[in-house]
Amino acid sequence: MREIGYSVDEIARVTANSARTVQRYLADRRRRTRLNLATSDRAVRLAAVTVLADRLIGRRDLALAWLRAPNQYLGGLTPLEMLESDAGTAAVVQSLYTIAYGGVA
Numbered sequence: 001m002r003e004i005g006y007s008v009d010e011i012a013r014v015t016a017n018s019a020r021t022v023q024r025y026l027a028d029r030r031r032r033t034r035l036n037l038a039t040s041d042r043a044v045r046l047a048a049v050t051v052l053a054d055r056l057i058g059r060r061d062l063a064l065a066w067l068r069a070p071n072q073y074l075g076g077l078t079p080l081e082m083l084e085s086d087a088g089t090a091a092v093v094q095s096l097y098t099i100a101y102g103g104v105a
Contacts, residue, residue, distance in 0.1 A: 001043065002026065004050060005064050014083045015042040045089055049079070052093065056100035071095065 001011050008026070012019045017039060025035065035043060053063035067079045073095050074082050082088030 001046060001050075004047075005060070006046070010068075010080055011043075011046070014046045014080060015039045016084065042083070045083055049083060049089060049092055049096075053079075053096055056096050066099075073098075 002008070008019050008022050011017075012022045015022065017025075025039075034040075050063065050067070053067055054060045057063040057066060070076050070078055074088075074091055077088075079092040079095070082092045
């Protein structure tokens with residue numbers, strides 16, 4: 001996620017961890033420390049939505065900007081903030097498809 005362009009704070013927020021915990025995971029990559037199930041699920045969610053946004057928007061920099069910007073369709077929250085829950089993730093995915101296929105979101 002860091003290589004894609006997310007900050008430690010953004011990763012921490014979406015995975016429901018502290019920034020320090022995320023830094024510890026990143027520093028421990030060589031030892032291959034396993035993420036707990038909930039953290040792993042949230043990290044995969046972030047990656048999957050990022051790939052979808054990149055594909056539907058067409059450019060990674062624009063996709064990341066969209067994910068970070070407050071969105072009226074999402075109640076003024078950023079799509080990254082919405083990824084903290086399954087329902088929020090569904091709303092983000094729906095918003096992306098609406099943008100890609102002719103709607104407004």
